[in-house]
Structure formats: structure tokens, C-alpha cells
Amino acid sequence: MSLKRDLPTSTLSGFALSGLLILTLLNILLQNMPNSIQTAGNELLKLNVNEGVANAVTTVVVYFRGFDTLGEIAVLFIASLGVGLMLHSNSKCDIKAESNFMLQTASRLLFPIIMLFGIYVMIYGHLSPGGGFQGGVIIASGVLLLLISHKEFEIPHAVIVALETFAGVSYVLIGLIGLLVLDKFLGNFLPHDISQTGLLLSGGIIPIIYMIVGIKVGSEMSMIAQNLIKRSNDV
Structure with missing residues (x-):
């Protein structure tokens, strides 16, 4: 038919x-x-x-569309909060197993290298490919390595709260200072010169914003990983 x-x-x-x-x-x-x-x-x-700065992509992400970036890290915070609430339990019975000696030793050796690389990617994001989001995730991957290799390792909740609060308040304060000085939220009120390619202090507030974003992303991703790994049997 x-x-x-x-x-x-x-x-x-x-x-x-x-x-x-x-x-x-x-x-x-x-x-x-x-x-x-x-x-x-x-x-x-x-x-x-x-x-802007030498890396024009960084200028767009954290300067020209700074409000959007603020919304993105707010969404990440909500996701971290949701995971924590969903997996919260009063039970103390962990399902983490003790890893072997090789994994524990390798994690101790690799952790400082991963942290150093993440900080480098975060700080130099305005001069080369990288930035706060990428550096924060790299740092969180180092924390994840310790979480899966050491049964007793755990990030204190107070530390995560302090880092997230510091990053969030700093982001808003820098934006408000720019509003007061240049009549523009996140206005680049610090000295900056794109011709000084390669100099760390050539981007004004832009590298500072990316470091703040990296702190917030790294702490929230680390908390998500910890909540997923240290869930209890009754979840």
C-alpha cells in the first residue's frame, strides 16, 4: 500500500x-x-x-560576559548543593575500601604535581589556553585521586564553605568596585596593557577573576566527588 x-x-x-x-x-x-x-x-x-588580555577568549568569558560566568558558577554551586542533599545520610557506614600500597604511594607523588599544574592553568589563563574552570577541574581531579586512594581522607566541610564563600563574595565585590570606579559592573579598574604579552600582571582584574572562578570551581567539584564517593549503604 x-x-x-x-x-x-x-x-x-x-x-x-x-x-x-x-x-x-x-x-x-x-x-x-x-x-x-x-x-x-x-x-x-x-x-x-x-x-582585554592576550587570550581574547578569557576576555570574553570573564569580562565581556561576566554576568553569564557568575550565573554559571551559581549553577555549579546549586548542583553541588543538590548532590550533597540527595546523598546526605545520618549513617556512618562507609562503602569506601582501602586501596593498595601502589595506588596510595602514586597518589601522594602525583597530587602536588596535579595541584601545581592546575594552579598554573588557572593563573595563566589570561595569557595562554586555560583558565579558572579548567584549572579548578584539574585541582578537583587531584583531590579525587586522594579520595579514591585513601580511605580516611576527607575534605572538611568548613574548608569548602570558607573557599566557596570567599570566591563568591570576592567576585561580587570586584564587580561592584568596577561599578563604582568605572560605572560598569566588573569594570577593569586595575592597570592593564595587552601589549605586555607574557606578563602575569598585565590583565588588570581579569586574571584575578579567573583565579576566583578556579577556587570556586575546584572546591565545588571536589565536594561533589567527595559526596559521590563517601555515600553510605542506605542511599
């Missing part, structure tokens, strides 16, 4: 109109999108010359 006999004429007409509409929209997007993207990119690069 043919498709025309199985489907009503109205249904076939709807499919045809939908297909025509999709093709029309795709045609419009393919014609206009490359020019729009190129125009936006050129404008951002022009602004980056006077207001």
Missing part, C-alpha cells in the same frame, strides 16, 4: 509545508550566520585591544 493511501492529504501537506519551512530557515541561517559571526568576532577583537 502506498504512502499516499495510508496518510490523509492534510498530513502530507503538513509534511511538505514543514519541510519547506525548515529549508527556508536553513537557507537564511547559512546565508547570514557567517557574516554575523565574523562581524561579532571582529568587534570583540577590537574591544579586546583596549580592554
Whole structure:
């Protein structure tokens, strides 16, 4: 039996109109999108010359769209809080098992190297590929290595709270200072010069913001990993 006999004429007409509409929209997007993207990119690069840092991507993430980045770390905080509440239990019966000697020794040797690399990626994110999100996740991976290799290792909750509070308050305070000094939230009120490529202190507040983001991301990802690993049997 043919498709025309199985489907009503109205249904076939709807499919045809939908297909025509999709093709029309795709045609419009393919014609206009490359020019729009190129125009936006050129404008951002022009602004980056006077207001940004050597890594233009960092300028966009933590400066031009700083509000969006603030929202992203807020979402990560909510995710960390949700995982903690979901896996919370009054039981003290852990299911972590003691790892072998080789894993424990290797984790002790690798942890400082992972931490150092994460801090480097976080601090130099305005000069090279990297940044707060990447550095924070690298640091959290080092914490995860200790969590899975040492049964008794645990990050004190007070430390996580202190780090998250410090990072969140610092981010908002820096934004408000920029608002007071330059009449713009997260305004770059510290000396900055994009021509000084390679100098750590050439980005004004931008590297400071990325370090704050790295602290917040690293602490929250570490807490998520700890909550997932140290859950109890009754979960």
C-alpha cells in the first residue's frame, strides 16, 4: 500500500509545508550566520585591544560576559548543593575500601604535581589556553585521586564553605568596585596593557577573576566527588 493511501492529504501537506519551512530557515541561517559571526568576532577583537588580555577568549568569558560566568558558577554551586542533599545520610557506614600500597604511594607523588599544574592553568589563563574552570577541574581531579586512594581522607566541610564563600563574595565585590570606579559592573579598574604579552600582571582584574572562578570551581567539584564517593549503604 502506498504512502499516499495510508496518510490523509492534510498530513502530507503538513509534511511538505514543514519541510519547506525548515529549508527556508536553513537557507537564511547559512546565508547570514557567517557574516554575523565574523562581524561579532571582529568587534570583540577590537574591544579586546583596549580592554582585554592576550587570550581574547578569557576576555570574553570573564569580562565581556561576566554576568553569564557568575550565573554559571551559581549553577555549579546549586548542583553541588543538590548532590550533597540527595546523598546526605545520618549513617556512618562507609562503602569506601582501602586501596593498595601502589595506588596510595602514586597518589601522594602525583597530587602536588596535579595541584601545581592546575594552579598554573588557572593563573595563566589570561595569557595562554586555560583558565579558572579548567584549572579548578584539574585541582578537583587531584583531590579525587586522594579520595579514591585513601580511605580516611576527607575534605572538611568548613574548608569548602570558607573557599566557596570567599570566591563568591570576592567576585561580587570586584564587580561592584568596577561599578563604582568605572560605572560598569566588573569594570577593569586595575592597570592593564595587552601589549605586555607574557606578563602575569598585565590583565588588570581579569586574571584575578579567573583565579576566583578556579577556587570556586575546584572546591565545588571536589565536594561533589567527595559526596559521590563517601555515600553510605542506605542511599
